[in-house]
Amino acid sequence: MAKSDAKKRAEMMAKEWKKSRSNTRSLNDLVEKGLLHNQELGGWKMPEGESYPDPHAGEIVVFEDFFKRGFGIPVHPFLQGLLLYYEIGICNLHPNSILLVSTFIHLCEAYVGIEPHFDLFRYLFCLRKKGAVGGSKIAGGVYLNLRDGMKNRYLSCSWNTSLTEWYKKRVYIKEEPGSATFCDVGYIPEKRVSWTDHPEFTRQLADLMSLLD
Numbered sequence: 144m145a146k147s148d149a150k151k152r153a154e155m156m157a158k159e160w161k162k163s164r165s166n167t168r169s170l171n172d173l174v175e176k177g178l179l180h181n182q183e184l185g186g187w188k189m190p191e192g193e194s195y196p197d198p199h200a201g202e203i204v205v206f207e208d209f210f211k212r213g214f215g216i217p218v219h220p221f222l223q224g225l226l227l228y229y230e231i232g233i234c235n236l237h238p239n240s241i242l243l244v245s246t247f248i249h250l251c252e253a254y255v256g257i258e259p260h261f262d263l264f265r266y267l268f269c270l271r272k273k274g275a276v277g278g279s280k281i282a283g284g285v286y287l288n289l290r291d292g293m294k295n296r297y298l299s300c301s302w303n304t305s306l307t308e309w310y311k312k313r314v315y316i317k318e319e320p321g322s323a324t325f326c327d328v329g330y331i332p333e334k335r336v337s338w339t340d341h342p343e344f345t346r347q348l349a350d351l352m353s354l355l356d
Contacts, residue, residue: 156329159281160195164311165207178210185216186317196234196328198315203326206282207312208238213245217319221248221259228261229270229285230335232326234313237283239303243268244287246298255354262342263351267293270338280331282310285338296356 166189173179179187190196196204205214218233222244226233247267251259268287273280289297318324342348 152329156195159279159331160328161279161308161311162194163190163196163313164308165189165314169207169312170314173207173210180216188315188317190313190315196313196315198326198328202315202317203324204234204313204328205316206234206238206309207314208306208309209241212238212242213249214241216316217322218324219244219248219259221261223322223324224261225264226325229332229337231270231285231332232328232330233324234282234326234328235284235330235332237273237286238306238309240285240287242304243302246300250298255351260351262345262348265340265342266290266344266348266352267297272332272334279310281328282313285332296352298355 170179170182170187170189174181174185179185182188198204203218222233225244247264248259251257251263267289269290270285271288273284273286289302
């Protein structure tokens, strides 16, 4: 990378990220609540003295509030698949979107008795880009949202909880060997057709929706 390009990236990263406020106490609190494995087992580490994240190979950047909303290690294959489909990284998602995904996974596995259904998810949800005013375009730059007309056909929950400075509480997580969770801390997502594309409404999809109605 040319020196000028490296300087531009550093300037962009300093603009889009804030120094992490995660500390041993807050992370151990997650451990005590059963939301995060201990450091030895979970392979997590805190950022130390850096203005923006710089993960090593095999590490991903996530946020403390992810764990409070059902996120776990190893990263669920369904979430990994969504990241690839939408062409976004794990750090691009808002914690409320993590709650939507983790709830959907639990709904499919525990209630319907199936693996998380990709087309059912796409039928219910779409991906949107955060407004241009305020905040980072990278950390939480996109969010999942129920499609128009789906609010009364899905679970009635408070999906959009207000969070303050959640993006300042980041942590490095070491992935399991063979796992592949996309995480580019310098990537600003651009809207794709896949974000709003509807799946074909098959008989199977109709039967699954009938279970939710």
